[in-house]
Amino acid sequence: MKPETLGFFEKVYEVARLVPYGRVTSYGAIAKYLGAAKSARIVGYAMNGSGGKDVPAHRVVNRKGLLTGKHHFDGTNLMQQLLENEGIEVVDNQIQNLASVFWDPAKELK
DNA sequence: GGAGTGACCTTCT
DNA sequence: GAGAAGGCCACTC
Numbered sequence: 257m258k259p260e261t262l263g264f265f266e267k268v269y270e271v272a273r274l275v276p277y278g279r280v281t282s283y284g285a286i287a288k289y290l291g292a293a294k295s296a297r298i299v300g301y302a303m304n305g306s307g308g309k310d311v312p313a314h315r316v317v318n319r320k321g322l323l324t325g326k327h328h329f330d331g332t333n334l335m336q337q338l339l340e341n342e343g344i345e346v347v348d349n350q351i352q353n354l355a356s357v358f359w360d361p362a363k364e365l366k
Numbered sequence: 367g368g369a370g371t372g373a374c375c376t377t378c379t
Numbered sequence: 380g381a382g383a384a385g386g387c388c389a390c391t392c
Contacts, residue, residue, distance in 0.1 A: 264389060283374055293375080295388040300373040318374065325373030
């Protein structure tokens with residue numbers, strides 16, 4: 257469990273868990289916070305292993321607020337259901353008040 | 367050891 | 380202003 261041993265994936269899981277209730281963040285925001293803004297794709301790839309973990313992947317969406325990773329969940333509207341359950345308005349797999357629920361780790365955690 | 371993949375983002379036309 | 384294309388890094392086979 258040493259930071260040095262922890263790969264980039266573990267770091268992504270850490271930030272994903274830090275996302276407060278009723279808030280959502282983007283892959284690029286996490287990647288940028290980790291110092292790999294150009295590796296935004298890696299963040300999404302890391303979520304591939306989030307299944308089975310306590311990582312709220314449903315709180316992580318793309319830059320447009322679109323639930324792109326929704327397909328990776330067990331169900332189809334599960335991700336949307338979880339977001340709506342937290343008070344986030346989601347329509348057609350897309351967050352409406354994204355600017356209101358957006359959570360930037362680089363600024364919040366700093 | 368090399369090549370391919372991926373739940374993206376940035377930039378140019 | 381909108382649309383389209385490319386690139387980038389980390390992990391897996």
